[in-house]
Amino acid sequence: MQSSSSSSHQNAASSSSAHLPQNGNTNGEEKDAKSSHVLLPFLQSQSQNTLTRLYQKPSACLAVFRLLSPLERQLVMNLLWLDSAISPATMAAWVVRDRRNVYDRAIQELMKLHILVNSTTKLVLNNTFKASFRHALTGGGTSGSFGVAADERQSRMSLGVEQLDHFALERWETILHYMVSSGTGQQPERPSKGVLFLLERSALMASMYGAMQITSTGFQFLLHSPHDQLWDLLLQYLHLAQERDMDLVDVLSFLFMLSTMELGRTYTASNLTATQKVMLKDLRDYGVIYHSDNNAGCFSPTRLATTLTSSAPPLPTGRSTGGGAQGEGFIVLETNYRLYAYTDNPLQTAVLNLFVTLKYRFANLVVGSLTRESVRRALTSGISADQIISYLVTHAHPQMRKNEPLLPVTVQDQIRLWELEKNRLQSADGYLYTSFASQADYEFVLEYAHSLDVVLWEDPVKRCFFGKAEGHGNIRGFIERRTGGAL
Structure with missing residues (x-):
């Protein structure tokens, strides 16, 4: 199994590499350099010993490679099959002069990750990374780095792809729905204690007036795509893992292993470490994996897991969640503050209820109004006027996007005036x-x-x-x- 899984990643890795800039069209590289994956700064903050231990896993090397920018991936591929080091001058000769800063930045990023050996006299890959990444691309071996398939009997007891998608979506929307509904008088389904602790620890929710309520940070969290939302929570999980004395390398290795697994396949848990077996229950609460008590010896990654290091949608594309731009916009806002939301998604409706007075609800349409009371209610919860406007812009209906400006100026100004009105008076004992x-x-x-x-x-x-x-x-x-x- 190891051989077939590993070799299947070779084409994906090779096709994602990009040519070194030979002309002025390097906007893609500059953009990647400015907007790197959120996990990379965390990895760069780790010690060389921690990263070298991590790079002993071929699946971890492949996952980290996927997170790099196109130029950084190209540099790795150019050095991967060299038996000796290359001088920096030779590599730099392939780069046009006015794009040298982009190249230098890519070299520095790779050194921070200890993928490149930190040396000014030669360019060479970390030997551990090189050996493991070669292994990931060529296959072979029985390390189980990409997971070990469960036997036929265990596989028959597991869920299919559609069932896994339903499970992941249900668990993920339970978390988001609890965030937007808590403190509003509704009684949403409560996530597990571990999830609630992480939401409070990451300042996405806070205890206000004896109840958990969404914070300004939490509302901004809802504006992100599901992929970014998941990594925001996983980063907090990584920080907590260190406080819980969990082996960080085991935690990262398991996340990277999940990202390289096949959706719909069942894997055995017998080869997992003690830390990784603890993670099975934790990640089940987020919908990242399906792990049944009746079939405790195995688990199945969901789409949330298999897309961790890819650009594919982490949730079924036919259903849009309350956060992120997955699917078309659905909000129409008129100059009289009347709002029409073409949605039947309870989560999206719950998000709107944070700052809109809802009046009518039909099969696929919700009608409401932006009022002074509804906006002040949101402002009291820590949501800012700019965040409300940003949400309306992000989820504007395609018909609205024909307008210039997109949202009525009078409505934007009034929302900001309501915020100034609230901030005009301050109370103190x-x-x-x-x-x-x-x-x-x-x-x-x-x-x-x-x-x-x-x-x-x-x-x-x-x-x-x-x-x-x-x-x-x-x-x-x-x-x-x-x-x-x-x-």
Whole structure:
């Protein structure tokens, strides 16, 4: 099994490589350099020893290779089959002068990942990475790096591709639906305790007024694609794994292994480490893998897992979730603040309910209005006016995209005005000091309060000021000393 799985990745790896820039058309490389995968900075922060251990797994090398920019992949492929090092001058001769900065940046990124040996006199791949990546492309061996297929009896007990898609979608939408519905009086299905802890730890949700509610960060999270959302949570999981004394290399190796597996195939769990067996239950809660208690010795990766390091949609393309631009837009907004949402997705409806007053709901249409009360409710939860506008733009109906500007300016301005109105007044606990016997007494006490930096408001005409609660004890003592104990 190992041989066939490994060799099947060779064409994918080779076809994804790009030529070194020989002309001025390098916009793709520049874009990739600026928008690298979110996991790469985390990998670059790890020690050389950790990455070398990780590169012992052929599946990990293939997965990391997929995350690189086209230029970085091309550099790796050019060096992979060389038996000796090449001088930097020889490699640099293939690059036009005005694109040298793009090439230099790619070299530095590969060195940070310890794929290239950090040397100014020669360019050579890390020996461990080179050997494992060659193994991934040519196949052979029995390391089980790409997973070990379950036997026929176990495979018959597992789910098909459509069932796996349904399972992944249900688990993923349960998480998103809980985020947007908590604190609104609805009773959504609760994810597992581990998922809830991760949502709170990553500041996507927070405890407000005795209930879990979505935060401003959480609402921004909903604007991302499902692929980016999943990696946002997995990055938090990686940080927590270190705190839980889980072997980070085992955690990363398992995620990379899942990304190279075949959708619809069942794999045995017998060759997994203790850390990876703990991950089976954790990742099941996110819909990344299907792991049945009745068939505990094996598991099946879902589409969320097999697309971790690819650009393919991580969820069935026929169904759109509340986050990301998976599918066409569905929102029409009029200048009178009336909103029409052509959707039958409960999650999308729940997201709109965060900042829209919903009035009617039909089979595939939801009608509502942007009102002062609904927008202020969202603002109170930490959602900003710009985030509301961004969501409306991201999910605008194709018919709306013919407009210039896309959203009515009056509606955008009113949303921002409601935000300014909310921020105009601020509340604070404190004490009002008034009824001073003379102007001198008032100014003397006020000066002392200013020295403590506790004055929030003052009115010299009425001889009164308002001070923070934490400074009341000092001010009270000062007045008592000045008046001989008589207030």
